[in-house]
Amino acid sequence: MSEQPRITLGGSAVVFEPGETLLDVARRNGVEIPTLCHDPRLKPAGACRTCLVEIEGWQRLAPACATRAQAGMVVASENERIDRHRKSLLALYMTDHPQTDERAETGTPNQLLAMAEAFAAPSDWGRLPQKRAGRPEDRNPYIHYEAETCILCARCTRYCDEIESVSAITLAGRGSETTISTADELSLLDTTCEMCGGCIDVCPTGAMSEKMPLALEARPDRALGKVRTTCNYCGVGCQLDLNVDRAGEGGRGRIVKVTSPEPGTTSNDGNLCVKGRFAYEFVHHGDRLTKPLVRGKDGELRETSWEDALQVAAEGLMGVRERHGADGLGFVSSSRCTVEENYLVQKLARVVFGTNNVHQCAAT
Secondary structure (H helix, E strand, O other): OOOOEEEEEOEEEOOOOOOOOOHHHHOOOOOOOOOOOOOOOOOOOOOOOOOOOEEEOOOOOOEEOOEEEEOOOEEEEEOOHHHHHHHHHHHHHOOOOOOOHHHHHOOOOOOHHHHHHOOOOOOOOOOOOOOOOOOOOOOOOOOOHHHHHHEEEOOOHHHHHHHOOOOOEEEEEOOHHHHHEHHHHOOOHOOOOOOOOHHHHHHOOOOOEEEEHHOOOOHHHHEEEEEEEOOOOOOOEEEEEEEEEEOOOOOOEEEEEEEEOOOOOOOOOOOOOOOHHHHHHHOOOOOOOOOOOEOOOOEEEEOOHHHHHOOOOHHHHHHHHHHOOOHHHEEEOOOOOHHHHHHHHHHHHHOOOOOEEEEEOOOO
C-alpha cells in the first residue's frame, strides 16, 4: 500500500489528498491563512491575494486557495516576506475604503477592517478618491449595495453564477471604476435574480447587505444574539440563524435579520432561498394569531382556552361526519409542520375520522 503524499507546512510534515489546495490542507491542520475572496462552495479565484504563501523554489508568492498541493512542497504561511506583503496589500485596500466601523459596517462585520487591524496594516498611506459607482436606487425590497465598501473580490458574482446559476449580477466597468452591476443597470427585480440573498451571505465587507435591517437601524452582528433554528417554509429543513436584538420590544427581543450557518456545517451548506432569508416578519406581525379563538353565534371571534377551542373543533368535525359521512371531511396540513406533526394529522384523518382525504402541500 503506497504511502500518502506529504508536504511540509510551517516546518511540519502533513499528508494531503490529491486535488486539495494548500488552503484546504492548512485549514484541516489548524493553520490559519487569511482570505477575503475564498468560499469553499466556489471555484478558487485568487482575486484578493491575502492568502499568498511562500513555496520553496518558487520565485513568487502563491495563492494558497488556488494552488494544488504537490508531494514534497515546502510551504511557509508565516515569515517576514509574507507579513510585509499582507501589510502592504491591506494598506492599499484601505486607501479607498471607509476606515471606521460606523461608515464601513452596514449591519454586518467588515472582514477587511478586522484583518487590517489584526495584521497591523499601515494607516498612513493616504487616501485615494473613490470612483466606484453604485447602481441607481434599486426598488427591490431586500438587497442593498454599498459601492464604496466593495473590494471586487467577486464572491457575490461567482456565487450568483456557480451556485444559483442565474448570473443576475456581474463585474462592470474598468479600472478603478469597476463595480458590481446588472445588465443595463436594471433593478434586481427586472433580472434573473431570485432574491436568495446569497450575495449578502458571501460578501466579506458588507457591501451587499439587507435593506430590512437597515430600515430598522439594526446594530452590527456583534451586538445581536443568534439562535439556530430550522426554516419552516417547506420540507427541506434548511438550518438558519435568527439574529435577535435582545434589547428590543421590552427586552423580549426582535428578529432583525436571518443569516446562514457556515458552509459545510449544515445540510443546506449555508444556502437559503428568498423565503428563508427574508420572510421572517410574520413572527412579529400584529395580525399573527398567538391565542386560540372561537367564533360565537354572533359571528365574532373571541379568545378562549385551548381546551374549549379543541372541544369546539372536535364537535364541528364530528357533526360534519354525522351529516355527510366521513368523506365529507378533508384534512390539509401545513408544510410548516414537522414530519411528526404531519404524521399525526394523517392518523387523525384515517383512524379517528375514517377518511383518506388528507394532504400536505410539501407532500412529505
